[in-house]
Amino acid sequence: MSGNNKIHEVVKWPDPVLAKPGEKVTVFDAKLKKLVDEMFDSMYAAQGIGLAAPQIAISKRITVIDVSFKKNPEERIALINPEIIAREGKQVEEEGCLSLPEIREKVSRAAKVKVKAQNVSGEWFEVEGEELLARAMQHEIDHLDGVLFIDRLSRLKRDLVIRKIKKLIKNGEW
Ligand code: NI
Numbered sequence: 001m002s003g004n005n006k007i008h009e010v011v012k013w014p015d016p017v018l019a020k021p022g023e024k025v026t027v028f029d030a031k032l033k034k035l036v037d038e039m040f041d042s043m044y045a046a047q048g049i050g051l052a053a054p055q056i057a058i059s060k061r062i063t064v065i066d067v068s069f070k071k072n073p074e075e076r077i078a079l080i081n082p083e084i085i086a087r088e089g090k091q092v093e094e095e096g097c098l099s100l101p102e103i104r105e106k107v108s109r110a111a112k113v114k115v116k117a118q119n120v121s122g123e124w125f126e127v128e129g130e131e132l133l134a135r136a137m138q139h140e141i142d143h144l145d146g147v148l149f150i151d152r153l154s155r156l157k158r159d160l161v162i163r164k165i166k167k168l169i170k171n172g173e174w
Helices: 032-045 131-144 155-170
Strands: 050-052 062-068 075-090 091-095 105-107 112-118 124-130
Touching: 032 050, 032 062, 032 075, 050 131, 062 131, 075 124, 075 131, 091 131, 105 112, 105 131, 124 131
Parallel strands: none
Antiparallel strands: 050 062, 062 075, 075 112, 091 105, 112 124
């Protein structure tokens, strides 16, 4: 990484861009490569292991993931126009989100997924993941559909979380 990439600010709930499905990427140029690099740097700067473009107010189907958090370059994945093509099993683990700081709740997800996506050059590839990678891919692809992890909680749990956030907003702590 060049070190002089722009660091984008992560938008928080209830910014409407987070609820809007992202647009499909159709142009695979130098500008897209630069944006993906900026997304990795912005994700690391925010101490995250996944970031979706709508979280930096860019409503496009792009997400970056690194569940190793810089430890293993092979785990640095950029998914453009991703689709989950297979799911298997179930896992229930605590999840967080850079757009919902401090909020952590248990979310049910598939244990394993297979994802089809394009790389920054527009070539299609497949990636299989289990455990944390499977969770991260499902969480990030949800962002591209305008879905946050709190939308996957029970109505009661979601209402409690939203009440907590509204209180934080009121106290200027959000
Ligand atoms: Ni998130």
